Amino acid sequence: MREWLGLVEAAGELKHVRGAGSEEDIGAITEMLDHNENSPCVLFDEIPNFQPGYRVLSNSMGSRKRQAITLGLDPAGASHERLLQFWRDILKGFTPIPPVQVKRGSIQENVLRDNEVDLSRFPAPIWHPLDGGRFIGTASVNIMRDPDTGAINAGTYRNQVFDKNSIGIRVAPPHHGGIIKEKYMQRGQPCPIVTVVGADPLLFLASCVEGLSFGQSEFDWAGGVRGKPIEVIQGEVTGLPIPAHAEIALEGFVTTDEFRKEGPYGEWMGYYQDGYEKDRVVRIHRIYHRNNPIILGCPQGKPPHEDNRFLAYLRSGMIWDQLEKAGVPGVCGVWSPPEGGNRLMTVVAIKTQYLGHSKQAGLIASQCAGAVEMNRLTVVVDEHVDVTSLQDVVWAIVARCDPERGVEIIKDAKGSRIDMAIAPDRRELKANSRMIIDATTPFEWKNHPLAGNIISTPERSRATREHWGWILD
Structure with missing residues (x-):
């Protein structure tokens, strides 16, 4: 993401905002950006009650220029026709490229283990006034492995912070992540998971895609779009692949016997969804993060949004x-x-x-x-x-x-x-x-x-x- 941010700033597409609060301001500003076409992306810093340098980025790909940068195209030529033709060409001649494992990545600049885990240090916003809490995952990449085939799936689902070492995950069949999670639950086994809440925008885009066949990895898909493999490290607890240069990754297990009230949350049709009385808890055992970490946010709301x-x-x-x-x-x-x-x-x-x-x-x-x-x-x-x-x-x-x-x-x-x-x-x-x-x-x-x-x-x-x-x- 850091390289991407540099390109976006050079293109005049990034604004810095200091002092906006995480309980009202960041969500309200993001909603304003969503409803204005070609608005900039915003990097929030010096967020009250949080350590300076712990940041939030929103509206990352809300303009055609920033979409072009994500895809490796010239932002000066980011027309409607060019973007649509890019995807048409990719889909006609697409070759997935699997990720490559590396020994170390910048995501390992800080590793919090077991009792050190504390999600409250991150300025996860309350994105909408009536949300049931802070949602750290609105542009998250939730990584799981199919227990039958070994295939890796990465999907975007909402993740509410419950306490210092647990989050929720709102996923159910027919979503691929929901199918995988249920396979573990039916076996009576916790489901290994890594939730990346500060991913490369291209990998975030890949995890949002609906239409990929079950078993096709979003990592392979993103590598094919970029033309080179995504670098990953191996998680210490689950063995799952973690993007080596992501901002923040949370590693743990979807539990079989722990439940919490989840939501409400402002959903993508522009209305609050009432949440769930019993949502499975994801217990976090490791937090990996870069120095001066960035939460990537893409909250839902009344269309059109990012x-x-x-x-x-x-x-x-x-x-x-x-x-x-x-x-x-x-x-x-x-x-x-x-x-x-x-x-x-x-x-x-x-x-x-x-x-x-x-x-x-x-x-x-x-x-x-x-x-x-x-x-x-x-x-x-x-x-x-x-x-x-x-x-x-x-x-x-x-x-x-x-x-x-x-x-x-x-x-x-x-x-x-x-x-x-x-x-x-x-x-x-x-x-x-x-x-x-x-x-x-x-x-x-x-x-x-x-x-x-x-x-x-x-x-x-x-x-x-x-x-x-x-x-x-």
């Missing part, structure tokens, strides 16, 4: 790739709008080639691996519609979709208990419905004289902006 912005490109690229692999021709654009929390809405532009083409694209886009988790609305539009512009998409819907002909409803799809649109007494079923809107010109009369010619073509709009766009500056 992870909505950086995951939009990857998720859109994944859905586009999966549509093509499913045999859908003529796909011209895909976008998962940050305003829809990435999961809730997908827009697909196609050049229709046959009757039923738009329905095929909509059905597959709503159920493929990149979109199946909680998708609510899938919109299919003609090729001239800018899928990244909600203004354009709404225009396409109201101009081209007759509800009787153009709307399909799918019931009992993959949902979540935190879905605020599901009736409270049905949320444990984790099933939702979803709407597919066909906002394309109907194929059977697209060549009719009265089908309509658009006034503002993409070519004309692009040429005008290139020549006269300075007027808007």
